[in-house]
Each structure stands twice: as structure tokens, then as C-alpha cells.
Amino acid sequence: RVERVGGGTFLLFDSFGGLLREDRDAADRECFENTGCWGDGRISPDQFELIEQGLDADDSTRIAVVHHHLEPSPAAKVNPLQNADEFLEWCRLHNVGHVFVGHWHDTTESRDIGGVTRLRIGRSTKFPYPFGLLDTEAGTYEIRALREQ
Numbered sequence: 001r002v003e004r005v006g007g008g009t010f011l012l013f014d015s016f017g018g019l020l021r022e023d024r025d026a027a028d029r030e031c032f033e034n035t036g037c038w039g040d041g042r043i044s045p046d047q048f049e050l051i052e053q054g055l056d057a058d059d060s061t062r063i064a065v066v067h068h069h070l071e072p073s074p075a076a077k078v079n080p081l082q083n084a085d086e087f088l089e090w091c092r093l094h095n096v097g098h099v100f101v102g103h104w105h106d107t108t109e110s111r112d113i114g115g116v117t118r119l120r121i122g123r124s125t126k127f128p129y130p131f132g133l134l135d136t137e138a139g140t141y142e143i144r145a146l147r148e149q
Helices: 025-037 045-054 084-093
Strands: 002-005 008-012 062-066 096-101 108-113 114-118 130-135 140-145
Touching: 062 084, 084 096, 084 114
Parallel strands: 008 062, 062 096, 096 114
Antiparallel strands: 002 008, 108 114, 130 140
């Protein structure tokens, strides 16, 4: 879906929904049975079309949000978005400058991937809870963590 908040337009993709259960391999189905979370993710053509329909010409700051990360994990324990290259190309074509990703439980700074800035906060379920501050005007991204009082 498309949400407009605080001067930014957030494009919310469901990378779990891009693959049907029957399109998933046995390892991914087992992952879901054990964790309740699909390991593999993909953005479907229908999702791209739906998001495009929700865009306005005056959406100056576009930020995509997708669960699966965009580059391979060094530990190869979790899978990146299957169509990450297609997704990034779509972002470039639709003037999306920033992409928030998750899935890989590692906190890291931003990274430019061919003109699209990937921003990652690796977890939200373990204290201290990290969060990211994106200042689109200054072009900065900072990771902070909530601390006990």
C-alpha cells in the first residue's frame, strides 16, 4: 500500500506475498513450520502495479519498505529478495531514493546500491531496540537504540 506521512511517501511491499505456498521449496515450507516466517521473498508483478497506481506526481520523497534484504547474507543463513535486481530497477524508474529492509537480523549503516540507498535495522524484538532516523533534507541516516531509563 501507499502511505503519506510527514512529507514522505512510503511504499509498503509484502515480500512474503510474492510467492505462493506451492511455489516454495520444501526447505522454505519447513522454515515456515518452524518459525512462522517464510525464508524466501519476492515482489509480484501485481504488487508493482498496485503501488504504481497509488503514486502521485507530487510525491517528492519516496521510501520503499520491504521485509527481505537486497543483497546476499555473508553467513547465507537467510535469503535475500529473489527479484532484488528487478525491485531496485523499479525503484530507480519510480524515483524511490530509499529502501528500508529487514529479514537479516543485523544492524548496519546505509549503503548505496546503484543510486538507491538501502537502510537496514536488523531487529525489533531484542533489547535494545534500534530505530533509524532518516533526514531526507540533510541526506543523513542514523541508527539509534532505545535505552532503559
